[in-house]
Amino acid sequence: MESKTYLRIVALASLVSIVFTSCSTVPVTGRRQINLMSDTEVVKMTKAAFEQMKASHPISQDPRMNDWMLNVSERISQQVFWDMPLAEWEFVVFDVPGQINAFAMPGGKVGIFSGLFDLVKTEDELASVIAHEIAHVTARHTHERMSHMGIVKLGSGTSSILTGGLSGLVLDPTLTGHLAAWDRAKEAEADRIGIMYMARAGYDPNAAIAVMEKMAAMDSGAGTGQAWNSTHPSSQERLDALHSYLAEAMEEYEKAKELQF
Numbered sequence: 001m002e003s004k005t006y007l008r009i010v011a012l013a014s015l016v017s018i019v020f021t022s023c024s025t026v027p028v029t030g031r032r033q034i035n036l037m038s039d040t041e042v043v044k045m046t047k048a049a050f051e052q053m054k055a056s057h058p059i060s061q062d063p064r065m066n067d068w069m070l071n072v073s074e075r076i077s078q079q080v081f082w083d084m085p086l087a088e089w090e091f092v093v094f095d096v097p098g099q100i101n102a103f104a105m106p107g108g109k110v111g112i113f114s115g116l117f118d119l120v121k122t123e124d125e126l127a128s129v130i131a132h133e134i135a136h137v138t139a140r141h142t143h144e145r146m147s148h149m150g151i152v153k154l155g156s157g158t159s160s161i162l163t164g165g166l167s168g169l170v171l172d173p174t175l176t177g178h179l180a181a182w183d184r185a186k187e188a189e190a191d192r193i194g195i196m197y198m199a200r201a202g203y204d205p206n207a208a209i210a211v212m213e214k215m216a217a218m219d220s221g222a223g224t225g226q227a228w229n230s231t232h233p234s235s236q237e238r239l240d241a242l243h244s245y246l247a248e249a250m251e252e253y254e255k256a257k258e259l260q261f
């Protein structure tokens, strides 16, 4: 066999094996997906990114924000244990007023910006935001995103995937709406998984609706509506979808409350 052809076959075979070994199933929704990035690679990159975040942003000393964050972190991380068994959890409140945003990374690094508390007024509401962010991780949206970029940038090296990926990884456009990154299907999936996680952790799923109502009001107040990006679901659209998950989430919430008391 000509060696070039042989090499092509080997390359194809290894790609096929990567694809087959990299299929996984999204929690709650059961969607099948392909991931070409290994957990180890992704976690290594996100760990470094989180360290960079901590070095470049002041950490909030606000007792109320940190208390809520601590409670939410304990209850939600327990709930997602089987979806992220190897997580090295770390939850940080960054002191960045005006930045209404939050993120979670594969490997268990979670950050919120103090500006989020302009929007979030109860621990349950905070739990809904954190649960949504962690849902992006357990649904492996970050892996999918990086796998996609890996395919696009194949051959240009890991560093470009890293630099190209960080802005998308670090900030969920959910709240500020300034990054046009995630497609609407992924937002919807994270909303659905998130509301179930918070409910199972004993947080009232109605708080997810309350947060989304405030975001919808912000959307219309800003006059941007849904025009700014057709791939980004409007808060109104997400609010309607959340209402359709509410009954199922309430059942989980009632069960969780029975276990707690």
Ligand SMILES: [Zn+2]
Pocket: 132, 133, 136, 172, 173, 174, 182, 187, 190
């Ligand atoms: Zn999101």
